[in-house]
Amino acid sequence: MGRHREFDVGEALDAALCVFWRKGYEGTSYTDLTEAAGIDRPAFYSAFGNKESLFRKALDRYYERYMDYIPDALELPTARAVAAHLLYSAVDLNTRYPDHTGCLALHGALAGSDDAEPVRQALIDARAVGEAQLRERFERAKAEGDLPQRSRPEVLAAFVMAVLHGMAVQAKAGFSRAKLEAVAEQALSAWPANDSPIARSPP
Amino acid sequence: MGRHREFDVGEALDAALCVFWRKGYEGTSYTDLTEAAGIDRPAFYSAFGNKESLFRKALDRYYERYMDYIPDALELPTARAVAAHLLYSAVDLNTRYPDHTGCLALHGALAGSDDAEPVRQALIDARAVGEAQLRERFERAKAEGDLPQRSRPEVLAAFVMAVLHGMAVQAKAGFSRAKLEAVAEQALSAWPANDSPIARSPP
């Protein structure tokens, strides 16, 4: 019983997500949100709670709808394929929408006031989850012989994440898709090959 | 003629720089600045102009005092030494001060409101200058035979910058110095070797 909602909650959340993606958590005002979603301030509060709660819901949706290439990547047969799929998918996502380039999980809240500390930490945690999944995948690859014994899965995971972060920063700075793909390719050129007589130079 | 300033302008600028370093441009309030510098609001305005002008002065000082390893790096004899020096110096800077980790040129303003757009662009420009210097250095290395003919200096420069950005993000997330050094090492492991019979596997 009671009145029905006139607006679509999913659409409103998508609109908020795009604004957060472009301006970050603290850079986004409720005026921005209402203009983008076409609904009034109190409607946001009744539907999503306060601003922090809204951002967290937007972040969840972001991972569901846009970072869906992560589980796909982790299932690929080789560690190198996993890394390549992640890097090129990220380039695509970072440059797909001209009005909100880069990655929400990064510049949603990199630095900010003390009030934004909870969401900054939430983004750190979210990224840490992705890195842990990647590390575990690489540990499996090492156990399977896909990665050489001298390789360090946690370092490879951190390295791939660093390149992903760096490309997101560059995408936000306006870098072209082609340039970012070249960066990804360069990152992959260092990928540890499995032990073979002439594949690598002696240490 | 007239009264002398009671506070040291350089110290006040350093204090402001550290706050910007930690909280970013928009995340920093004048209350933060006055508390850090120990001087009142109007003193900041009379000495540095408005907030944007203050941030630009802080950014200039940042490059002078903290990014002084860039010119040193560019003068090293080989492209690989240049990249290595940049990466490891950045790791050191990004983790040297526990209360303001990472890099001001990055999270000073990655995303933000429309008001912050000028400073965001200023940081993009500043980073582009560094990348251009690096690209020119690598072009010289290629001309000198230090880099193989098949290498692409602009890609190598963008790649090194991407890793630098990514490590800054990770430093701000609390990554240890050792972990970042491992990331830098992994990035360097891909460095194009000069053509020699056994140094690299055939394409």
Added chain:
DNA sequence: GTGATTTAGTAACGATGATTATCGAAACGT
């Protein structure tokens, strides 16, 4: 239909943002 209940929308709230006007105090040149 009628009443209960939930939403939409207007408007206001207190707090804080950046930015100055103002005035007394201090330090210079002459």
Added chain:
DNA sequence: ACGTTTCGATAATCATCGTTACTAAATCAC
């Protein structure tokens, strides 16, 4: 020593921030 000039500090200004009462409209159960 004195007038001028600059600085330091209190406080006020205007805008905007996130958040919420409050009222009118709309939907359900009965």
